[in-house]
Amino acid sequence: MNIYFLSAGILCFLLGIVHSFLGEYLIFNDKRDKGKLVPSKESSELKERHLRILWATWHLASIFGWCIGSVLIKVALTKNQQNIEFVDFILQSIIYTMGISSLLVLVGTKGKHPGWIVLLIIGILTIIGN
Structure with a gap:
C-alpha cells in the first residue's frame, strides 16, 4: 500500500x-x-439562472475531488x-491538475483562501508517492 497516495486520496475527500x-x-x-x-434568490448582481x-x-468541484480521491485510493x-x-x-494528470488548481486558487484569492494549500499538499503527496 502506498501511504502517500492514500493520504492524498483521503485529503481529496475531506477537502x-x-x-x-x-x-x-457561508455562500448559498x-x-x-x-x-x-x-438557491434561487436573485440579487442586483446575479440573476437566478446564474446563481x-x-x-x-460549486458542488461539481467537490464531486470531481471525490472522484480524484477515489482514484488515488x-x-x-x-x-x-x-x-x-x-x-x-493518471497520476501525472492528477499531479498537474492539483498543481494548476492550487496556483489558480492562490492567485485568484491572493492567498487568502486556504484551499490552495490543501490542493498543493495533495499534488506533493502524489509526486512523492510516484
Whole structure:
C-alpha cells in the first residue's frame, strides 16, 4: 500500500466535504427560499439562472475531488496489480491538475483562501508517492 497516495486520496475527500458544507453555509444559505435545495434568490448582481449554475458548479468541484480521491485510493491499494503506464498517466494528470488548481486558487484569492494549500499538499503527496 502506498501511504502517500492514500493520504492524498483521503485529503481529496475531506477537502470536498469541507468545500461543500462551508459553501452551503457561508455562500448559498441566505440565497435560497426556506425548504428549497437550490438557491434561487436573485440579487442586483446575479440573476437566478446564474446563481443556480454557480451552486451546481460549486458542488461539481467537490464531486470531481471525490472522484480524484477515489482514484488515488484505488491506486494506493492496488498499484502493483495494474497497467503501470496507464496508472502513471493518471497520476501525472492528477499531479498537474492539483498543481494548476492550487496556483489558480492562490492567485485568484491572493492567498487568502486556504484551499490552495490543501490542493498543493495533495499534488506533493502524489509526486512523492510516484
